[in-house]
Every structure is written in C-alpha cells, then in structure tokens.
Amino acid sequence: MSRVSVFSSPLLLGFDQFERTLDRLAKNAEGYPPYNIERIGENGLRITLAVAGFTSDELAIELVENQLIVRGKQTDEGDRVYLHRGIAARQFQRAFMLADGIEVTGARLDNGLLSIDLVRPVLEPRIRTIRIDAGNAAGRADHTIDITARRSR
Numbered sequence: 239m240s241r242v243s244v245f246s247s248p249l250l251l252g253f254d255q256f257e258r259t260l261d262r263l264a265k266n267a268e269g270y271p272p273y274n275i276e277r278i279g280e281n282g283l284r285i286t287l288a289v290a291g292f293t294s295d296e297l298a299i300e301l302v303e304n305q306l307i308v309r310g311k312q313t314d315e316g317d318r319v320y321l322h323r324g325i326a327a328r329q330f331q332r333a334f335m336l337a338d339g340i341e342v343t344g345a346r347l348d349n350g351l352l353s354i355d356l357v358r359p360v361l362e363p364r365i366r367t368i369r370i371d372a373g374n375a376a377g378r379a380d381h382t383i384d385i386t387a388r389r390s391r
Contacts, residue, residue, distance in 0.1 A: 270328070270330055271287045271310070271330055271332065272287070272288045273286060273332065278355070281358045281359070281360060283340075284353055284354065285356070286351050286353045286354075287308060287332065287352045288351060289310055289352045290350035291327075292312060292350075292352075293347075296312050296313070297309070299342075301342055304336045304337070304338065305334070305335055305336070306334040306335075306336055307331060308330075308331070308334075308352070308354070309329070309330070309331045310330045310331075311329040312327040312328070312329065313327070337358070339358065339361065340356050340357070340359075341357050343356065
C-alpha cells in the first residue's frame with residue numbers, strides 16, 4: 239500500500255528533507271524515557287525527561303545540526319547479586335528536531351528529571367522585491383533576475 243505524502247502538493251517546493259526528517263522521527267518514537275515540553279516565557283522552551291536512576295555522568299546531550307540527541311547509558315555493576323531485579327539498567331536515545339535558529343541555553347539534572355532549556359530567537363520578517371525584465375528573453379543569452387532583500391520595520 240502506498241502512502242500519500244502531505245508534501246506531495248506542487249505548491250510545496252523544497253520540503254523533501256523536512257518530510258524525510260518527519261519519517262525518521264516517527265520511526266524512532268518510543269516511549270522511554272517519558273518527557274514534557276513546556277513554554278517558558280515569551281520565547282523559551284524546556285524539555286524535561288524523566289531519567290530516574292541516571293547520574294549526570296551516564297547522560298549525554300548532543301546537538302547535531304538541528305537534531306538534539308539525548309542519550310543515557312547505565313553501567314551494570316557485575317559484583318551485585320540480585321534476588322529480584324525489577325529495575326533494569328537500560329539505555330536510551332531520544333531525539334528532538336529543532337527549528338532553525340533555536341538555541342540550547344543549558345541543561346540540569348535534578349531529582350531524576352533532566353531539563354534542557356531552549357530559546358527561540360525573534361525573527362524579523364524579510365520582504366523581497368524581484369525585478370522582472372521586459373522584452374523578448376528568448377533572444378538574449380544573459381537573462382538575469384535582480385533580487386533585492388530588505389528588512390521590514
């Protein structure tokens with residue numbers, strides 16, 4: 239069965255990479271560790287992951303291009319003898335895709351909750367004027383288009 243893409247419209251140009259990113263994130267969506275995403279102030283975000291039992295040395299946060307990756311790996315202590323083991327030493331990897339311009343401002347581990355603070359910068363809208371040449375463009379070999387960008391105020 240073929241899947242119809244939301245981005246297959248001829249009016250949506252250049253969203254191929256975005257569609258592949260969404261597909262990759264959907265495939266990697268597992269439930270552990272649970273997390274919250276909350277708005278902090280006007281332009282802030284906070285991702286909070288429940289990572290009980292992990293120390294800060296067992297956690298890693300990386301930003302690769304626009305992908306925020308949180309990894310956790312607990313070491314299994316081989317000298318312990320368990321009569322019952324209900325708390326597994328499990329590892330995880332959780333990925334979040336960040337929009338262009340979002341910056342990670344810090345992270346902290348407190349009472350089993352890993353909080354990662356992000357800030358969304360305020361972007362100014364850009365207005366572009368594109369010059370249109372008049373005349374017979376087919377007869378000219380050096381057809382150019384002049385694009386002038388300016389910021390709105």
